[in-house]
Amino acid sequence: MNEDDLIAYLLDARAAGDRDASGLAVSMLVFGFMENIQYRVAMKVPPESVEDVAKSVLLSALASPFDGGSVGEFRKWVGTIVQRRIADFHRDPRRELQTGPLPTEHQGDDAVWGDEPTAEFEGDTVDVRRAIDTAYSELNQLHQQVIDLSIWDDLPAGEVAERLDVSPANVHKITQRFRDRIDELFPRDGNTPS
Amino acid sequence: MADVHALLEDYIAAHRGGGDADPREWLGRVEGRDRAALEGLIEAYLARAPMRRWDPDAFRESGLAPFAEQVTTALHGRSGTWPALLPQLRDRAALRRAELTERLAAALGAPDKQDKVGFYYHEMEQGLLPSEGVDDQVLAALGSILGQSAQALRQAGRSLLPGAGEASAGPAQAFARQASPDPEYADAVGAAAAREEVSAGEEPDEIDRLFRGG
Numbered sequence: 144m145n146e147d148d149l150i151a152y153l154l155d156a157r158a159a160g161d162r163d164a165s166g167l168a169v170s171m172l173v174f175g176f177m178e179n180i181q182y183r184v185a186m187k188v189p190p191e192s193v194e195d196v197a198k199s200v201l202l203s204a205l206a207s208p209f210d211g212g213s214v215g216e217f218r219k220w221v222g223t224i225v226q227r228r229i230a231d232f233h234r235d236p237r238r239e240l241q242t243g244p245l246p247t248e249h250q251g252d253d254a255v256w257g258d259e260p261t262a263e264f265e266g267d268t269v270d271v272r273r274a275i276d277t278a279y280s281e282l283n284q285l286h287q288q289v290i291d292l293s294i295w296d297d298l299p300a301g302e303v304a305e306r307l308d309v310s311p312a313n314v315h316k317i318t319q320r321f322r323d324r325i326d327e328l329f330p331r332d333g334n335t336p337s
Numbered sequence: 338m339a340d341v342h343a344l345l346e347d348y349i350a351a352h353r354g355g356g357d358a359d360p361r362e363w364l365g366r367v368e369g370r371d372r373a374a375l376e377g378l379i380e381a382y383l384a385r386a387p388m389r390r391w392d393p394d395a396f397r398e399s400g401l402a403p404f405a406e407q408v409t410t411a412l413h414g415r416s417g418t419w420p421a422l423l424p425q426l427r428d429r430a431a432l433r434r435a436e437l438t439e440r441l442a443a444a445l446g447a448p449d450k451q452d453k454v455g456f457y458y459h460e461m462e463q464g465l466l467p468s469e470g471v472d473d474q475v476l477a478a479l480g481s482i483l484g485q486s487a488q489a490l491r492q493a494g495r496s497l498l499p500g501a502g503e504a505s506a507g508p509a510q511a512f513a514r515q516a517s518p519d520p521e522y523a524d525a526v527g528a529a530a531a532r533e534e535v536s537a538g539e540e541p542d543e544i545d546r547l548f549r550g551g
Contacts, residue, residue, distance in 0.1 A: 165412055169405050169412070174389060183384075185359060202422070275378065294345075295381075297350060329373075330370075332338055
């Protein structure tokens, strides 16, 4: 069962008041995502606060309104909350734990939820993310699939070539061009992005 | 200029291999804009990485079960995310529940009502107390003990989907449901007496009003 199936199952179990079923789904989601979230938080937050922030991310994600029917929605939602809770951490000197939904989920109810946290502290991180997104969006669908399989899924070029009916040499070429484009958009030698 | 793409490959191989893949180890090998680039690439990978495969034994050993239980309690309760948040804050403040309720009762000007305050606080952690009935005075006092604002606690209490807790269990069931009684709840006898007092139809006092409204 993937995460969206689990979320759908959790929503059904919760609506039916089936606590045991909810508990199993929550356990699977907590186990499935906690390490990933901790790694992402650990890149931005001091070690002693990683666990607190990671738990607040998962708690927000599991307790917030979301559409369990959309493929990839929960993962996307987790990603948004990771960024927001890291921003909260850096913004709030009192280190208050945030567990509620994000303000954007409650338009018109800002008196209750407060301001959307800013992400100014992220600095270069935003630029890198933008560079990766831009480089990826410039590719056609086939080339995006090559990147998905060869970089993000870490498959050997031969296997990617076989799956997508392209040559291994092309896989290497597309992958290298993607990396070069990211380096152009986020130059690490101080040059202006082209 | 470091080869951040090779470092990313190395990181992904380690992560997919199932071993320890704390990104800080890889980030420690680069600095400046190289580090920012690697951080962004690792984040992009982790955002797409598959969910960890379910393993009941590993879950038991992970120490995540209590948190999952708290989240489940919150989802089925009437107190928003308090069932998960309050124990976390209490741990962070290194306070046993009995110590917290003693301080809370004192802060509410009712040091002689510690059992009843303890009962209500237990209900907050168990998701049994409707958060809208809890007075700001309680949240301000609790927040000052736990290092949170009353507003943050109020928000946490409100944050669940509409309809939460409609099928929730009563207090007695919640006490019985705890597979292993919380050893911190050392004043369980006092709390049980307070529960009987609350449910026996005694005239509500100021503490009842502060926690239940009205």
